[in-house]
Amino acid sequence: MTNAEMLEVAINEAIISRREGGIPIGAALFSDSGKLLGSGHNRRIQDNDPAIHAETDAFRKAGRIRDYRSTIMVTTLSPCWYCSGLVIQFGIGQVIIGENANYLGGESWLLERGVLVNVMNNRQCEVMLKEYIENNPDVWNEDIGISCKV
């Protein structure tokens, strides 16, 4: 499976989230042989659950795994510090990122820790999220933890 094919799975999750009225960010966890282990999307709006980012949803959907070193986390957006911490803590070996134009998370930290990072600069990921952010700035700021004093 190519990186683009794996990213397609994450993009489809983002599209599902958008259709549900949620934040269009998707992710998927693959084995190094390209087997899909789990996929998911941001569920802040859908479940009123602030803890479910795309990456944590894909991670949970994959169930319990004894060794993550050979797994690949594919996400439509640069992972935030929370999701980067997930990658570091569980030793996920590789992260494929759709885009980091709308948000730049913990990529430098991942690289420092020896995680393989591949940014795809995917236009579809970028446009889809950019449109959402423009229409829902408050939800977006809430999702990345930017406090706005009213």
Next chain:
Amino acid sequence: MTNAEMLEVAINEAIISRREGGIPIGAALFSDSGKLLGSGHNRRIQDNDPAIHAETDAFRKAGRIRDYRSTIMVTTLSPCWYCSGLVIQFGIGQVIIGENANYLGGESWLLERGVLVNVMNNRQCEVMLKEYIENNPDVWNEDIGISCKV
């Protein structure tokens, strides 16, 4: 509410988890006035969900919050990189830690980022988790992402 009283809420969550057969780590999120916003515990065993650490469970139970800067995360154990990332990303202002003898997570990172960190060196937290780790080393290693090649 004193730090010890807030920690008591997290300890009770850890005790519930132990009773359920799970990893005895608990956490609670409080407002700066001492109001309990949410509490929870590790649910790896109970729900087969590797994404639910005590801190992420307390965070989700608290629901959507617009501004975390004045909130206090209380946890029986030093938060791992995943849970430290949660604190950093959402700007939680203070972390009260039961103990860091069984595991030392991202405390230095939290301090660097200006989070107030208070380690209580609580004996009950330490003994309860130590006993679990001794009896369940594989589950414990899985929970902190230590890979053991069989």
